[in-house]
Amino acid sequence: MNDKELRQNVIDELDFEPSIDAADIGVAAEHGVVTLTGYVPNYAQKTAAERAAWRVKGVKGIAQEIQVRFPGxxxxxxxxxxxxxxxxxxxxxxxxxxxxxxxxxxxxxxxxxxxxxxxxxxxxxxxxxxxxxxxxxxxxxxxKPSVQAGDVKQRITDALKRHAEVEASHIQISVRDGGTVDIEGGVDNWDERQAVMRAVWSAPGVRAVSEHLLIG
The missing domain is CATH 3.30.1340.30 (Histidine-containing Protein; Chain: A;)
Structure with missing residues (x-):
């Protein structure tokens, strides 16, 4: 998919999302990185626009430059x-x-x-x-930390294996003292990345996540 097609797909997804007034949102795409500009009437729409853009296949990164402009x-x-x-x-x-x-x-x-x-x-x-x-x-x-690092890693690894949409063997996980989880590897799309993040955050004792997953 070229950048022109990617830009149009993001525009279409923003228009399709009923929670967003996309009339004042601008979209640019270059090498898979999408830049969102313009204005929305509240912060909820700003975050919804970003989530909508991530849903589009081919998006590798987002530059979020939308500003909140309150009505009147x-x-x-x-x-x-x-x-x-x-x-x-x-x-x-x-x-x-x-x-x-x-x-x-x-x-x-x-x-x-x-x-x-x-x-x-x-x-x-x-x-x-x-x-x-x-x-x-x-x-x-x-x-709050509640379990040992080894327990956290095992719980996350088991959770990833249960997710049909995630290839667990492509994900590397390490847990530092204090409950910080480091994630590396590759996923095919944003939905897979979200599945990995859900699995990680579902483990008790996880306090922070350092995520370095590549999409695509």
Whole structure:
């Protein structure tokens, strides 16, 4: 697939995604790297546009340059955003009460604190990025270590073998003290990469992931 075809496929995928208003999004492609530019009305659409681009076969990298431009330039007060973020986190039964701290500056929300599982961290991020007035979300949340490095590696290796869409023999995994997992190897597409990442983050004790997977 040449860059012209790749660019058109990304444009078509953005238009197909119902959660995105793609009218003001620009797309360029060069050697498999897609650059997204333009404006969207909220941060949720910015992240949705990036996910949509990754779904397109042939995309090897993304330069994310989309900016959030609020309707009518109605930027909201940081204090209001912080309070709404705290409220939505309190309502989320997945996120333990008072475990996540919120800081807001110029519309950018920083989430910190310590959680047991990555899915709790992902749930907190998903809730906050949907809020009106949010320009971006910074993830400073950490995970508590709970098992030994050897156990983590074995659990991940077993999980990869159970995934039909992943060729486990092409993935190399090492676990450092403290729960950081290093992943290397190759996958055929973005969906396979996501499957690998899900398997890694599903293992208890994983606190951080250093991912060096090649797509294609």
């Amino acid at each position: 330039d109605s930027r909201q007060d940081d204090g209001e955003i912080a309070q709404r973020a705290l409220n939505v986190l309190a309502w989320n039964v997945v996120v333990p009460k008072d475990s996540v701290h919120v800081k807001v500056q110029d519309g950018w929300v920083t989430l910190s604190g310590q959680l047991d599982w990555n899915f709790q961290r992902e749930a907190a991020m998903a809730d906050v990025r949907k809020l009106a007035g949010v320009s971006g979300v910074v993830n400073d949340m950490t995970l």
